[in-house]
Amino acid sequence: MMVNWKNKNIHFYFGNEYIRDFKQIWTNRIIFERILSKEVVKQIYIFIIRPGLGDNPFDIIKDKVIGKNYKIILWYVDVADNVFNDKSFYHKETKNLVNSGEEVLVVSPEVYLNIKLPYKVINTYSMADSVLEQQRIDIKILTLLFKRYERCSFVRQKHFLSFNGHPKGHRIVLLSHILNNNLFEKFDISFNSFFWNVDVNFEHLDEYNFEKFDTSILPLDLDLKKTTPYTSTFLNIVLYFHSYIDVITNSRFENDGIYIDEKIYKSFACLKPFIVVGQYKTLEVLKEWGFKTFSSIFNEEYDNERNNVKRMNMICDELKRLGNLSLEEVDDMYWNIKDILLYNFSHLGRFIHEIDKNLLKEVVK
Numbered sequence: 001m002m003v004n005w006k007n008k009n010i011h012f013y014f015g016n017e018y019i020r021d022f023k024q025i026w027t028n029r030i031i032f033e034r035i036l037s038k039e040v041v042k043q044i045y046i047f048i049i050r051p052g053l054g055d056n057p058f059d060i061i062k063d064k065v066i067g068k069n070y071k072i073i074l075w076y077v078d079v080a081d082n083v084f085n086d087k088s089f090y091h092k093e094t095k096n097l098v099n100s101g102e103e104v105l106v107v108s109p110e111v112y113l114n115i116k117l118p119y120k121v122i123n124t125y126s127m128a129d130s131v132l133e134q135q136r137i138d139i140k141i142l143t144l145l146f147k148r149y150e151r152c153s154f155v156r157q158k159h160f161l162s163f164n165g166h167p168k169g170h171r172i173v174l175l176s177h178i179l180n181n182n183l184f185e186k187f188d189i190s191f192n193s194f195f196w197n198v199d200v201n202f203e204h205l206d207e208y209n210f211e212k213f214d215t216s217i218l219p220l221d222l223d224l225k226k227t228t229p230y231t232s233t234f235l236n237i238v239l240y241f242h243s244y245i246d247v248i249t250n251s252r253f254e255n256d257g258i259y260i261d262e263k264i265y266k267s268f269a270c271l272k273p274f275i276v277v278g279q280y281k282t283l284e285v286l287k288e289w290g291f292k293t294f295s296s297i298f299n300e301e302y303d304n305e306r307n308n309v310k311r312m313n314m315i316c317d318e319l320k321r322l323g324n325l326s327l328e329e330v331d332d333m334y335w336n337i338k339d340i341l342l343y344n345f346s347h348l349g350r351f352i353h354e355i356d357k358n359l360l361k362e363v364v365k
Helices: 029-036 058-065 089-099 128-137 139-151 169-180 262-269 282-288 308-323 327-336 338-364
Strands: 010-014 044-049 071-076 103-108 120-123 158-162 187-189 243-249 274-277
Touching: 010 029, 029 044, 029 128, 029 338, 044 058, 044 338, 058 089, 071 089, 089 103, 103 338, 120 338, 128 139, 128 262, 128 338, 139 338, 158 308, 169 187, 169 243, 169 274, 169 308, 187 243, 243 262, 243 327, 262 274, 262 338, 274 308, 327 338
Parallel strands: 010 044, 044 071, 071 103, 103 120, 158 187, 158 243, 243 274
Antiparallel strands: none
């Protein structure tokens, strides 16, 4: 799409800087372009925020926007702990804007259950649009491989695939389980890979009662070695078709909110079933969005367990059960859910279209 930067009533800021293109933005780019193509009368200021990096749009708002009857949109493209918590700087500043009479809309990729806020929050996705774009680029090879694997007699080489760039606590616990239950050879797995390569810290994980492992095996490199803002959304098709089940370690595991990132969308795009090492009720949210999960072949009761330790133990027990199956048995299980895989593959586009339609309506009304 040709971006109409002549629209002087819509203003975008990213990293606290006024931007003239969306080249460095890895998600929501397409909807940003659609927003910019609309004719609006009222001035709209859209601040694209990465809270984990400390982006602070409020100084700019106070200097250029406040008191002028403009529309302010705070658009989070990533998450950080407690963004909507009463102690959060972002929450306090947003509430102050609302209390002073400003028109404020907040857009967030994180879903919060049973939380009331003094300002309107609508949900978007994290990188789903970029994954869909890549799926459409690769659709011929994806569908060809899927059909050929169904017709052939040989099996894939691994039970599981799991990407773990940054060594977060729940990923450390998972890797410990994999190593100490003889599952490592059944995985294609990355951990503490080239993007991060930081020290693995076992502290503050005592409640999980897991065995530490020798960190000299790290880093485990696996994924495409690209260094653009879109690295996370490239589809490493060879890896995805080398295994049957994706073990998705979301960016967060704690219970305050549900953040669904690109790894789940990549599983949809590559026709894979998955187990989510993530937050309480993640699967429930996916089903509310119209996707189908895999209770016919996996025990998905872990999704209903609020306690982090118990949820992790349930996930690890299920991985151990599946790891004890032969590849032939897993192959049969995989093809029994063929219709679900094809449904999710197609529904990804419908989901993004619906989200974008609702966002566009809210932003430019």
